Amino acid sequence: MSQSEFTIRKPDDWHIHLRDGDMLKAVIAHSSENFARAIIMPNLVPPVVTTSQANEYKERINAAKPAGHDFVPLMTLYLTETTDLNDVVAGAASGLIRALKLYPAGATTNSDSGVRNFETILPILEKMAEIGLPLLVHGEVTDPDIDIFDREAVFIERVLDPIRSKVPDLKVVMEHVTTRDGVDYVSSGGDNIGATITTHHLIINRNAYLVGGIKPHYYCLPVAKREEHRLALREAATSGNAKFFLGTDSAPHPDGAKESACGCAGIYTSINTLSCLAHVFEQDGKLDNLEAFASLNGPAFYGLEPNEKYIRFTKSETPIVYPNKIDVHNDKVTVFDPGFPLFWKHQEIDANAA
Numbered sequence: 001m002s003q004s005e006f007t008i009r010k011p012d013d014w015h016i017h018l019r020d021g022d023m024l025k026a027v028i029a030h031s032s033e034n035f036a037r038a039i040i041m042p043n044l045v046p047p048v049v050t051t052s053q054a055n056e057y058k059e060r061i062n063a064a065k066p067a068g069h070d071f072v073p074l075m076t077l078y079l080t081e082t083t084d085l086n087d088v089v090a091g092a093a094s095g096l097i098r099a100l101k102l103y104p105a106g107a108t109t110n111s112d113s114g115v116r117n118f119e120t121i122l123p124i125l126e127k128m129a130e131i132g133l134p135l136l137v138h139g140e141v142t143d144p145d146i147d148i149f150d151r152e153a154v155f156i157e158r159v160l161d162p163i164r165s166k167v168p169d170l171k172v173v174m175e176h177v178t179t180r181d182g183v184d185y186v187s188s189g190g191d192n193i194g195a196t197i198t199t200h201h202l203i204i205n206r207n208a209y210l211v212g213g214i215k216p217h218y219y220c221l222p223v224a225k226r227e228e229h230r231l232a233l234r235e236a237a238t239s240g241n242a243k244f245f246l247g248t249d250s251a252p253h254p255d256g257a258k259e260s261a262c263g264c265a266g267i268y269t270s271i272n273t274l275s276c277l278a279h280v281f282e283q284d285g286k287l288d289n290l291e292a293f294a295s296l297n298g299p300a301f302y303g304l305e306p307n308e309k310y311i312r313f314t315k316s317e318t319p320i321v322y323p324n325k326i327d328v329h330n331d332k333v334t335v336f337d338p339g340f341p342l343f344w345k346h347q348e349i350d351a352n353a354a
């Protein structure tokens with residue numbers, strides 16, 4: 001008999017773009033409703049590079065979230081070649097800063113301040129290893145000679161593996177891993193390397209944005225790869241392996257910026273991500289491992305307790321209707337269309353009933 005109900009600890013999102021200003025106000029409720037905590041990406045314009053900027057951003061996020069939502073933003077700093085080591089140490093010691101984010105310069109949206117010469121950041125990485133502060137990497141090289149479909153594998157070989165050899169105790173998260181190469185690298189590493197996997201990379205391959213006309217709302221970075229890579233991600237996410245956890249990488253851009261001759265990278269999933277995930281795990285016969293992926297493995301990697309709250313999923317008879325688009329001041333953001341109807345809905349329940 002197929003299952004129609006199950007309960008898990010409330011999930012966290014270990015990689016989210018909440019943006020700022022009107023966009024923050026438009027998207028925050030979807031994250032603060034579905035997730036107890038989230039690792040907040042620092043790629044604002046200008047980026048969040050100091051502890052005091054992170055503190056101000058955290059206050060703006062808390063001010064924007066709906067009353068009654070006890071969502072906790074976990075702040076990160078954008079690592080640059082001029083990052084101040086003392087500020088990082090103080091920010092981590094205060095509990096505000098949970099990780100540093102490494103963007104190779106030019107790799108993705110708002111990454112111009114990223115790192116060009118990885119040698120320059122070694123002293124910071126050594127200190128991070130010493131104090132147990134994780135490094136989160138956007139794992140793609142930016143060398144124009146490297147094919148975009150190979151950029152993750154080449155990043156591992158040329159950047160990530162050398163960094164991990166030089167600083168073996170550094171805790172690293174390969175963010176939004178998209179290839180079998182990435183999955184294999186993380187699986188075969190020690191306890192101090194993990195990876196986030198997005199909802200959309202479990203669902204789409206590269207055909208989604210290239211076949212039958214160019215589809216800007218399926219364009220994100222790293223780009224979705226061949227089907228064999230999607231299957232490797234599915235296998236890793238649904239396996240229960242503690243190294244893999246949910247980071248939606250939900251990345252809203254106004255439709256005008258995506259439906260363009262040079263469209264922005266990013267897919268917005270915050271609103272329907274949990275329904276999509278329940279569908280994926282059910283399809284693979286792995287509903288029992290959804291809690292590990294969405295609610296347990298992430299906190300364990302970050303050295304935090306799982307959430308006290310629980311959510312219950314129930315399968316409805318008729319498809320759940322999510323909006324195709326959400327409103328943002330004078331514009332819209334398109335919501336990820338998984339390409340199949342969604343039946344799993346969820347609600348928070350009393351912990352005693354769990």
Ligand SMILES: NC(=O)N[C@@H](CC(=O)O)C(=O)O
Binds near residue numbers: 251265
């Ligand atoms: N994932 C994306 O396609 N875009 C992200 C940046 C990122 O995570 O690389 C964004 O900020 O828009």
Ligand SMILES: [Zn+2]
Binds near residue numbers: 138222
């Ligand atoms: Zn990224």
Ligand SMILES: [Zn+2]
Binds near residue numbers: 041
């Ligand atoms: Zn991202």
